[in-house]
Amino acid sequence: MTLPTYADVLAAAARIAPHAHVTPVLRSRTLDAMVGAELHFKCEHLQRIGAFKFRGACNAVWALSDVEAARGVVTHSSGNHGGALALAAKTRGIACHVVAPDNTIASKLAAIEAYGATLHLCAPGLAAREARCTEVQHATGAVLVHPYTDPMVIAGQGTAAMELLNHCGTHAYHPLDALIVPVGGGGLASGTALAAAALAPACRVFAAEPAVGADTFASLQRGERISGSQPDTICDGLRGTLGAPNFTLLRTHGVEVLTVDDAETIAAMRLLWTRTKQLVEPSSATVLAALLKHRERFAGQRIGVILSGGNVDLDALPQLFAKEPA
């Protein structure tokens, strides 16, 4: 198992610079007041493909040798990584295959195809995805770019926290006290841990996880990785289960998991929509839900919050926002 380092994050930043956006950082007086802290929202929903995932995929694609690149790339993804890899492959002009569960939201599937990738639908669940991915890999010779265990993907995701820490002033009188990101497979969380450890060692890193099937929480509690759970959450971006290198990095860097249930996430998403006018997806709202739930732990602190993506399935909104029957 190859673990990436902060040097890989720095290399990733240089590699993706011609292709990825340096996303803006937003503030909200109202949300600051509600949490009782100073929140700096890193807007990865404004990243290309509408999610941070483009950073890791782009880094992985451009880190390939010309010979490897010529074989094309393949991955499995419940959505954002698929679109990200498809666009990253397009920037390098190489073939891309994406295996996606057939319950992936329509807008994410459409994005993958719009970027010119070949789509392979499979049954939901990690086992089915991995099996199908191996098939495609063997049939096409394409290089696997795993959505969250690939070291180049982890390093690429770390550039979001690197930008945020630098933006907020790592060498200033007062660097960020904490960073919080959502966790599914752990690519963003482990990359964030690498960046924080290097740039602001005193900055604690938190990961917000849907309470249903919270395998990252359980894994870190138990000290060994629990795999095989299949979280049934509205956070469609967080249905992966923690990867092995991700587990090691989160554990090494003392990342703490805060769990939130879907109702808390929906309430936080409504707040983000109403107060910042930013259309973030449910996965992104887990972080605000966690901050609101644990206000006492963050009181008065400067906190970096990564809004991970904005690929909302508008057709699912009626269910998401339906009121309880009277």
Add this chain to the structure above:
Amino acid sequence: MTLPTYADVLAAAARIAPHAHVTPVLRSRTLDAMVGAELHFKCEHLQRIGAFKFRGACNAVWALSDVEAARGVVTHSSGNHGGALALAAKTRGIACHVVAPDNTIASKLAAIEAYGATLHLCAPGLAAREARCTEVQHATGAVLVHPYTDPMVIAGQGTAAMELLNHCGTHAYHPLDALIVPVGGGGLASGTALAAAALAPACRVFAAEPAVGADTFASLQRGERISGSQPDTICDGLRGTLGAPNFTLLRTHGVEVLTVDDAETIAAMRLLWTRTKQLVEPSSATVLAALLKHRERFAGQRIGVILSGGNVDLDALPQLFAKEPA
């Protein structure tokens, strides 16, 4: 009838500078490609209170003498102007009364009260609103700040287009070819016409109007103001009818109205949400709907587009996004 001039827009810009945001200008490759033009989106949904209305209200409040201000202010509004005046009054520490129809969306009413204003609900329709407003005015001595006919309000709204024109380069090799804004009572449209005439005389100004009860379109066609219509549109910010000074300014400056139906507006709103991740309200989407409907007229042009507000009623989304029954 006192008509504001561009000098009033300039004075407004100076007056509101300590209180209002200079909002960002966004671009979208996808939307540019869909319209076949270069679109510069002025993000007034990121203005304070989530709408351009704060500009006009703030200008009107701070243009009062100390003696006038001490009496407080009163207005009637279907929503955004009420919140705007409430916050503007709060910035000056004076009393504010807002008359609002009882079908105003809940989030807008809540905002008005949150800023410390006194809310007076009335029946929907301009006549009921004006009658109630006069009552409150007599009872309290407060100064009326009309939502769109007040010259200081019009001048304040003009600062959005002024900023956008300056941002895009009025003296550059190629200023904006066109500006497009939504029209209800005409405050934003007439202020925009003043700014465009002064800063970029060749820049045409368009106003997008809901086709149902399109009184501005009819008024400009006929050459006289038609009042008294009560538009039944999903664009809750555009239910006012064209004011007298607004009519004169739109007519003088040759503003052209493009009508769009609600289905086109909803489709355009979905596009804006999906492509820019910005939560704009239906009124704001009329402008993109009009551009898409009249692509041939805007081909290859540089166009300034004012996204007027982002105060979406999330509880109404299930109806707004409900699919047609099969």
